[in-house]
Amino acid sequence: MMISPNRSFRSAARWSLAIVLTFGCVFLLHAQAPTAPRQTGTVKSISGSGFVMTTAGGQDLTVNVPSAAKVLIVPPGAKDLTAATAGSVTDVQTGDRALVTGSAGDAGTTVNASRVILMKSAALAETHAAEEAAWARGGGGIVKSVDPSAGNIEISSGLHTVTVTTTPATIVRRYSGNSVRFEDAVKSDLASVQPGDQLRVRGTRSADGTSIAADAIVAGTFKNYSGLLTAVDPAAGTVTLKDLTTKKVVTVTVTPNSDVRRLPPMAAQAVAARMHGGANGAPGGGAAGAAQRPAGGEGQQGAAAGARRAGMDLSQMLSRLPTETIAGLKPGDAVMIVATSPSAESTQSSAVTLLTGVEPILTAAPSGEGMTLTPWSVGSEPSMGEGAGPGR
16 A cells, blocks of 8 residues: 655645755855854744744744844745845745844844845745646656666556656655655665655656656655554654554654644545546445455456545645644554655654545555555645755
8 A cells, every 4th residue: 555745746844955955055155154143944923123933943043133134035946145135024924934144142042133035935835836736747656667778767657657758867866764854865866766666757748648758756665554553652653553465563653754644534435435436436336336346357457446546536635634643643543654664774664644534445445455645745845946846
């Protein structure tokens, strides 16, 4: 069973590697005295003479902006300040990204700004929408084969095999170690992509849909689990279940970066019904429909097709589902999880996405057969430049 980073090609409070790189470039090209504190974060609230921003580490900082401080507004993707426009503290709004340079205040959580560089939330939202559309026009799936010399990758995407063509200019990134964040994906090459990997593609799809000319891809090796939780330990940040596919008991770490979602009952029933409907979404859901289908041949193929289509539905809706926390989970809950593959850094998987409320879906596909979801939501976070890609 393959399920999602609605991250995630996940969350509204995280930002892509490209934004970090953008601010890093601005910082390097326009650095001040090395002793001056520099902080990057998202504006949480505003006041008449400053604002509070939350850093990537989750710390809230109070930023005082005196009248002598410079406020500059830069567009998403800017690598320096040549395109910056002058602003003022009144231009700062909740959700803006800010790079603050200044001096430490009396309190450890206060900065007296000498300069504030802003990326406006509205501009970032436009970039987000454009990036989402760009990745949606590409696609994704499970890697079937790789030919590095020809620059081609064959993927299983839904019910079809798609050829992904690359060039030396194609950006290749790969999830590293036990990380669940796209920001931690490292620059890689085609030789690192292996059969069984999950792949997301940004590029131009052919008219017949059989190939994608890729300008960027991101790949990773993930584990997919489904079943009923047997233990939940919020203090340790772990959940334990018996996986329906392998019949093994597994323990998965749920980190602050894991995307935990709850599928509402009506949505779960609708997805389960689509699974029973087969390739054309035809009627015949539920136990009665299952009993009417032959045990094999066309009926079995139709059920598998319906499961794959249902998986695609879930992939698309994940970002819109209600969020959940590990504290809201309990033994007996039905879950679907996509997690990092154990590595040299960690022998235990970390959840990329955990979806609960899936009892009807597991009843419809008790072995997880055919359920294929990508580990990323398409464009769940604003992104620009080389690091442009799916969130999570």
